[in-house]
Amino acid sequence: MSFLQKNDDLKKYSIIDTRQFKDPEVLDKVLNLASEMEELSDLSDNWIRNNELHDSEKDRLVELREKLYLSDYPRKPIMVSLFVQPSTRTSFSFTSAMKRIGGDVFGSENAKDFSSFAKGESIEDAAEVIGGYGDVIVMRHPGDENHPGNKVAVNFANSCPIPVINAGAGTDQHPTQSLLDVYTIRKEKSRLNDLNVAFIGDLKNGRTVRSLIYLLAQHSNNKIDLVSTDDYTLKLDMKEWLREKSPKTGIKFYEYDIDNVVDVLRNADVVYMTRLQKEYETGRTDAANNSAYILTPKHVSEMNKDSIIMHPLPRVDEIDPAVDDDPRSKYFEQAKNGLYTRMALLNMVLTEKHGITDWEYDSEKAANSYK
Numbered sequence: 306m307s308f309l310q311k312n313d314d315l316k317k318y319s320i321i322d323t324r325q326f327k328d329p330e331v332l333d334k335v336l337n338l339a340s341e342m343e344e345l346s347d348l349s350d351n352w353i354r355n356n357e358l359h360d361s362e363k364d365r366l367v368e369l370r371e372k373l374y375l376s377d378y379p380r381k382p383i384m385v386s387l388f389v390q391p392s393t394r395t396s397f398s399f400t401s402a403m404k405r406i407g408g409d410v411f412g413s414e415n416a417k418d419f420s421s422f423a424k425g426e427s428i429e430d431a432a433e434v435i436g437g438y439g440d441v442i443v444m445r446h447p448g449d450e451n452h453p454g455n456k457v458a459v460n461f462a463n464s465c466p467i468p469v470i471n472a473g474a475g476t477d478q479h480p481t482q483s484l485l486d487v488y489t490i491r492k493e494k495s496r497l498n499d500l501n502v503a504f505i506g507d508l509k510n511g512r513t514v515r516s517l518i519y520l521l522a523q524h525s526n527n528k529i530d531l532v533s534t535d536d537y538t539l540k541l542d543m544k545e546w547l548r549e550k551s552p553k554t555g556i557k558f559y560e561y562d563i564d565n566v567v568d569v570l571r572n573a574d575v576v577y578m579t580r581l582q583k584e585y586e587t588g589r590t591d592a593a594n595n596s597a598y599i600l601t602p603k604h605v606s607e608m609n610k611d612s613i614i615m616h617p618l619p620r621v622d623e624i625d626p627a628v629d630d631d632p633r634s635k636y637f638e639q640a641k642n643g644l645y646t647r648m649a650l651l652n653m654v655l656t657e658k659h660g661i662t663d664w665e666y667d668s669e670k671a672a673n674s675y676k
């Protein structure tokens with residue numbers, strides 16, 4: 306039986322904005338699919354490395370392969386990886402994810418310098434042309450002063466004949482990161498509601514922060530503590546959005562100066578550290594001060610025993626490496642979870658086999674929201 310898409314509007318399978326996953330039930334299904342991807346990866350890695358699976362594990366592996374591999378395609382489905390901004394984790398995990406579900410990948414790690422963008426090609430033309438070469442495009446773009454990241458991502462997706470996955474749009478959004486973040490939180494804390502989440506660092510430019518806040522706000526009774534210096538606070542539009550959302554889901558947020566970090570750490574279920582995004586602060590002479598944010602073992606000793614520490618990585622120096630051995634540090638597992646989450650997302654975009662609907666991208670609505 307074939308599970309190829311029959312629909313002629315492939316755009317609707319794009320993943321551009323975290324809010325496409327606002328329905329907790331839909332999100333749950335996506336995260337369950339990612340769990341199966343984790344199981345598939347673990348079983349196959351085990352087989353490759355140790356060659357010792359029990360018969361029941363082999364049966365399970367066959368069952369998962371049947372369900373999750375893209376083997377019904379007449380050729381290997383192709384992911385085009387287009388990074389107009391540096392990336393290691395995101396691009397590598399997408400590449401590994403696509404190969405692990407039976408797909409093929411090509412692309413440019415440095416599209417800014419080596420592609421037609423360097424010659425001044427428009428985003429719309431690039432989308433039209435590159436869209437003819439693959440089955441899904443994974444794209445990261447920094448945006449610029451006149452074209453914020455989300456607008457670029459939307460323009461690209463809306464001009465592209467195949468699905469586009471936003472792998473980071475300027476300072477706006479990073480939906481696949483927030484999905485792997487909630488996968489990690491759900492795995493470690495067994496829930497996505499009634500959480501106290503502390504965001505620490507550059508809350509102004511951190512797109513992972515914005516995207517994750519969007520998801521946390523859709524679940525009931527979460528409390529967000531925002532810790533930053535004055536010039537790196539969460540942008541106003543986001544705070545307004547949270548205030549609007551509050552009566553519906555009970556989301557609350559509080560802002561703290563970095564001097565009060567210990568009080569915040571004592572109450573946190575999840576501590577989400579971020580680096581200063583200096584690349585967006587090029588005009589500044591008062592070099593952003595990293596040392597304000599360093600999480601040390603002394604800080605961690607104030608935290609609850611069952612709390613967790615996350616970081617989208619790369620880390621610069623905002624988490625002392627001495628914290629790495631603490632069982633609450635989950636950032637390396639978090640990066641690994643990116644693999645499973647992206648396997649699930651690619652699968653959902655390329656097939657309709659899992660029956661997970663109601664997350665589709667509305668190109669018209671998006672075009673109107675990011676004019």
Ligand code: NCD
Pocket residue numbers: 394395473479482512513580617618619
């Ligand atoms: C993040 C990003 O690119 O926004 N990294 C990532 O995708 N893992 C965070 C960052 O660069 O600080």
